[in-house]
Amino acid sequence: NCCGVYDSMQVWEHDGPAQLHFVGEDLEGAINEGRLVNLQQLLNDSTSNKSTGRKNRPWLGAVIEDAPFVSAVWDELRKDDRIDLLDKIQVKSIKAPNHSDMGKIEPPPPVDITCVRKGVNDEGEEFTISSNLLVAADGANSFIRRTVGTFPMITRSYGRMAVTCTVELDTSKSRMGMARTAFQRFLPYGPIALLPVWNSVDSSSDREKESGPIYANVVWSTLPSEAKYLLSLSSEEFIAALNEYLCQGPNVNPSLLPDSNQPGGPPAIPLLSTIVREIDSLLRTANTALTMGTWTEAPTRNFFRMPPRSKKVVGPIMGFDLTMSHVATNGGYTSPRVALVGDAAHTMHPMAGQGLNLGMGDIHALASLIKEAVDSGMDVGGTNLFLDRYNEERILKGWGILGGVQFLHEAFECTGSIPGSITEHENATSVGSVGGLKGLIGYSRSLGMNAVNGIAPVRKALAEVAAGASPRLFP
Amino acid sequence: MLFNATTKVATRKLILPWKNWKHALSSSATTIPSKISTNTNTNTNTNTSTSTSTNSNPSEVDKFSSFAGHWWDSRANPLIGMNPTRIHFIQQVLTATCHKTSDAPSPLYDKRVLDIGCGGGLLTESMSRLGASSVVGVDASSRVVEAARRHSFHPFSGLRSADDEAAETSEKGTIRYIGGTTVEELSRRWASRRQRGRRRRGQSEISSSCDGGLERDCDHDAEDEDDHCELFDVVTALEIIEHVPDPESLLRSAVSLLKPDGMLFVSTINRTWKSYGLAIVAAEYVSGRVPVGTHDWNRFWSPAEVRRMICDVEHGTSNGSGNNIGNDNGNGSEIMNECQEKEYVMKQVGLSGMVIQPPFFNLKWSLDPLDTDVNWIGAYQKQQLQS
16 A cells, blocks of 8 residues: 545645635545546545544545556556566667558558667667557657657746655644645745655554654745755755745735835825725735635634644655646647657646646546457557547647646746745745735635635536546536 | 548539428338439339349449548548447347357357448458458449458458468458449349259258258359358448438348348438438538538438338248349249248347437447437347247
8 A cells, every 4th residue: 555545635825814625525526426436435445444533534636656556557467468568678769650641541550669678788689569559658758759750749847846755744743634634835936735645554553543654745846946955955954944834824915005114115196005905905804704704614624724744854855847748739649550648748737736647537548449449340540530539538638737737827826926935035024015916816816715615516626627537517 | 621522423402301201200200102202313224023123323332432542531431430339239239139159259259241331341340350250341332342452451451351362271250342243133143152052962951951051051162162152140231221222122132141040230320300400411511521412311211111121021031032032943943942931030129329429520429229310220130930
């Protein structure tokens, strides 16, 4: 059991009072209607026989460790005789048919993959595999995609780097509510996320509750300069920075006017400033009221929980660039006899956790189409039929999720024009010193977050989209 | 327009359905229209015996011949998109009627299949890949069948021709294409071959092996090495009966080529207002997915009419000559009369509509048993009468 299951997710902003609180029950509607697989039931949540009420809650999602997951999948594949697994192979060249080969009376040639088996001396014999369909699942920097060459991509860097590591949480205060909640706080330049890992332990250890360390993953997206600064810190300093920036609750919205104790002159137009001040206090009151209103609604769900403090870093701290990429053309996920899935086709900001979800969706769609082709006795790559259907199903979703993540990125002002970055923190004035349009955006964002949080159907719909449930046809 | 209209039927007279409005209103028409009131260019050879008129319409054949180059282009030919759904229905019905003799991987395994109106070989290839031991495809157009041969027997397809020398030793199924003939002619030719074969073996053998032995008694001349005039387990006539002048005779020949307990599959378009709107107006004129003039609404058939044509008409015995019993010579008829003890009837065992799922522009087909208003496919089994 190497995954971290979570049954609630708490998202809040640094300069506003609002928060979003997703729980596993939000997905129950979709599960009951059959639009989403009930993973919990499927995996027979082994900790469900515990007496604590918390353990039985429905899952919202899981954080999966890559290496054990991949090796488990390989073990499953090895069991089937019809699958040939070749490892330690280097692909030398790929020869795929052109667009002009399709649609003719003569069937298109199969795709030829020339490989070299890595021998003892690093030199092996070449051999060629011919295939009806080549699936490129080799990640963001896909060799297949670059070699076949017919996949123009649109790439844009977010201008951010993500710093990630695993930490051990400080369990001295209380263990309740820590093990299965994911936290994400939006800072000026990007979110900082604390995700539970390795918490679905076997029921063999009955005293899991009392003993044993709790671990979590940290994903901190921010400017490259700040990310490099974080990477250069020692582990104690990193923990201190982490605790300081994560473990703060929601704030008040910055006002539309600069504060009176700010070095800014008296407003130029007194009447306008009075109006703005009134609007300001109205919005602020509305926001705070909404936020407090949701707190009293369902006490188990909506009050703000302070995320746990971390104790120490376990393992290395790594940083990587964040870019957005997607295929540029309409039929872009496929080329004759070649299909891209997952990160080879699209990458995005990790803030909503959608990259892997989209990849899984791609794989599911492609696998169903391959199955349909084989069941109908047709060559899956011989005509454009199946690959065109794959494109139709997935490209719109890819662009949609990419757009959604971009919207979040901009709505939470991670494009970052608010002063108050980490390196300036000591010099910065108080947070509520932003005025004008950005203040308005801040208010509307807080209002929007409160609305989504409070209106259950909207919140559930958002959770379903993130979980990859099929949409309801007749709402 | 996906299709460049190179057909000769470029300006099509819009045939209005007023004349057959009674049949249009009730999709289950109780009477077969006595006259098809369109411009039929039936090539009627005015012979006294009706068996020698060819059941093919030269303009229709030309239409499809000119499309031969695009047959395997899935963006131009909507039939490719319908193929998985049709195959799904065929397998569903065959599995349900427990046609598997052993633990076969698929219900088509080791079966002999005849595809009437095979066109470019879409269905033929699929059946062969799904395990049929021998698939024969017949089409009235020789150009289209030539294209089918080029596609199926190309090294990249991995399929085997019946004329291949290595076919005998291989376990894989074979495909044979016969172009430029109608199925009536084919059934006549093979019936006469069977008669010759029977005559050669003598009458005594015939009477003992009458029950089901007819498919084994075949001509094993030097010129036909494989038993290609045997009867078939499965006969498919998909999207063909709306393109021939006399669908009854096509269906009669199809039934005559079936083994006992064999299955006949027929698919066509129903003759309703909805099918006029969708299959003619929307498909041909509005979206251009189907070339203008492909279909004639007056030639569409409802499931009830086709069931009548197949099941309620007297089919006689399974002696292979669908049209006339006493055609060739007197000797043959005597032999056949001895085998008339067993009577067979055709019973409809499956019927389903084929509908396009939303969103409609990408033509994703699925089976809907309740909606046979536009496209539909039916299965008819040759069952023994309990005597």
